Amino acid sequence: MDTIPYINWLIMAASFVVLIxxxxxxxxxxxxxxxxxxxFLVAGRSLGPFVGAATIVATGYSGWGFMGSPGVAYQYGAIELLGNxxxxxxxxIAVLFFARFLARRAETLGSNTIPxxxxxxxxxxxxxxxxxxxxxxxxxxxLLVFLTSQIKAVGILAAGWLDLPQAWGATLMIAIIILxxxxxxxTAVAWxxxxxxxGMLIAAxxxxxxxxxxxxLGQMIADLKAIDPALVNPATSDPYGPGRGSVFLVLPYALMFSAVLPYMAVRFLAFRPDVKFSVVAMWTAPFACILSLIPIVGLYMRIKMPELAEADQAMPVYLETFLHPVLGGFITLCxxxxxxxxxxxxxxxxxxxASHDLRLALFPTHENPRTVLLINRVAVAAFGLFGLGMMLYTPPFFLSWLGILGTGTLLAALVGPVFVSxxxxxxxxxxxxxxxxxxxxSGYLLIWTDAGWVVGPLVGCAISTALYVGVSLATVGLAARHANA
Incomplete structure (x- = not known):
């Protein structure tokens, strides 16, 4: 192990101390x-506008944004910049027009999770x-499907940076996250x-x-056209859909992503009651716009190294090849x-x-708060280790696709009872x-058809919405009899 990995280990150790x-x-x-x-579940409804905006953007733009998205840009071209x-x-839009409604209604109901x-x-x-x-x-x-892709992404990057096998890198990182x-x-997650x-903004x-x-920029466009004109002027919106305009469906998809997915929407439940969501939006906008530029790495690497064996290696190889080791180490940490x-x-x-929602669904009686908190914490360790095990034994997969499979199918499932309601x-x-x-x-369209990464979940959202409204109307009498029983 040479000098640079030792420096990387010191940087990583210092970051671990701060996180813990x-x-x-x-x-x-x-x-x-x-x-x-x-x-434990919603930070005691204590988040302010800056921290709230930061945790929303960091969560939405993280692993897939820095590792998966450059890989997609490398393979499919500039369409990924627009999609991102x-x-x-x-x-x-989610912060301005949905967050306060969800936060107020959840506080009135006493809800601590989206389920x-x-x-x-x-x-x-x-x-x-x-x-x-x-x-x-x-x-x-x-979300275990998505967590598996995140652990793999962390493992790939940490392994190269710290000169470790991928499994060891993933194990080290998930252990710190669990702790x-x-x-x-x-609260710890948000802080x-x-x-x-x-760090992500500085890295971008x-x-x-x-x-x-x-x-x-002008030369980059010309160089990409020389490699393949479709990288700059695609005939389709692949991987998002077959039509040229399919990429614009990312906007409603991303809106549902921000407003419906439990790991995103739970942040709306965690804001202080006095927070002005217009201020949250003022922080969210510049944060998100800056991070939207990250896929440019994939286009750059397509020009510089067009023969990469795996598209998902675009970011790691870029850091190793085109930046000073110390600067590359800092950005790798970010x-x-x-x-x-x-x-x-x-x-x-x-x-x-698992520890709150399934427990209440199966055993709704009140329990000792300290016992419940212990269950919450044990569940964190158990699922962290389970996700690591899934990563170690699953076959190779495209990181961004696996993320879409988990999040897209989940938002299709929950759009009716959470958003349409x-x-x-x-x-x-x-x-x-x-x-x-x-x-x-959504699961069928993403796994067994070529409908596209965005089209599949959005069709699932449409079906979910139709079923939510149609079945509710058809069972008005049945629901009333059940309520009176």
Whole structure:
């Protein structure tokens, strides 16, 4: 091991100390109010506008943005820049027009998770518990798929940076994530996300300066045309859909992504009641726009190294080849931060769905707060290790596709009972039909057809919405009899 890996190890060790310290400091929020679960699950509803915006953007733009998205740009071209940028306005729209509504209604209901919110919104008793349990199971299954891709991305990058086997790199990173998430719950996740986002923004600026200093934008366009005109002027929107305009469907997809996915939307539940969401949006917009530029690395690498064996290696090879080792080490740390910011959110949400949502669906009686908190923390460790095991034994996969499979199918399942219910409230039967229909439709289209990464989930959203409304209307009488029983 030469000098540079030793330096990288020192940088990593220092970052670990800071992350664990933030986890320890944030644990005070967990134990406030007599260990009420809201301290662990929704940060005691204590997030301010800056931290809230930072954790939203860091979570939305992390692992896939820095590792998967450059790989997609390398393989498919400039279409990925446009697709990636769509997340910025989508996040702003979600913050401005949906976040306060969701936060207020969830606070009134006493909801600490998105599955719990969906259940409480659609009745009480056995049917509500069934909605709660199904929403929790869908969340666990699909977010574990996404968590696997995040752990793999972290492992690939950490292994190269620290001169470790990929499995060891992934194990080291997930161990640290487990530790600070267990300590501070969503508060630790939000605080560490804020630190990570600052590094991500610096990394994005440095990358853009290096790339465009070497190849000006006009020359980059000409060089890409010389390689393949479709890289600049594609005839389709692959991988997002077969039509040239399919890429614009990323905007509604990203809106649903920000407003519906449990690991994103739970942040809306965690804001302080006095927060102005217009201020949150003012922070969200520039953060997201800067990070939208990251796929440029894929285009740069397509020009410089057009024979890469795997598209997902675009970012790691770029860092090793075109930056000074110390600068590359710093940016690698920032990218590891980026991937951790999503991994910790996924881990927190999956463990919450199991330790809180499934527990309440199966055993709704009140339990000792300290016992419940222990269950929450044990679930974090258990699912972190389970996700690591899935990463170690699954076959090779395209990182961005696996992320879309998990998140796209989940938002298709939950769009009816979470998003559509803000405008028209159905009943528990409609919520269950929507979850099953959205899950099956999106999953089928993504796995067994060439519908496209965005088209499949959006068709699933349409089916989920139709089932939510149609089944709710068809079962009005049945729901009323059940409520009166």
């Amino acid at each position: 310290w933030l986890g320890w400091k944030s644990s005070k929020t967990v134990h406030a109010n007599n260990d009420d679960e809201s301290g 940028f769509m997340f910025a306005p989508a996040m702003v 719990e919110y969906a259940a409480q919104l659609h009745g009480t008793g056995g049917m509500a518990r069934l909605v709660h349990g199904v929403a929790a199971l869908v969340t666990i299954v699909l 600070y998430t267990m300590l501070g719950g969503l 560490t996300d804020t630190l990570m986002l600052m 600026v440095i990358i853009c300066v290096q790339v465009f200093s070497d190849i000006p 990218i590891l931060f980026a991937m951790q910011s999503t991994a910790n959110s996924l881990l927190h949400t999956v463990s919450s769905a 803000a405008f028209w409230r159905g009943n528990a039967y409609g919520a269950l039909a929507a979850m099953v229909g959205g899950f099956c439709t």
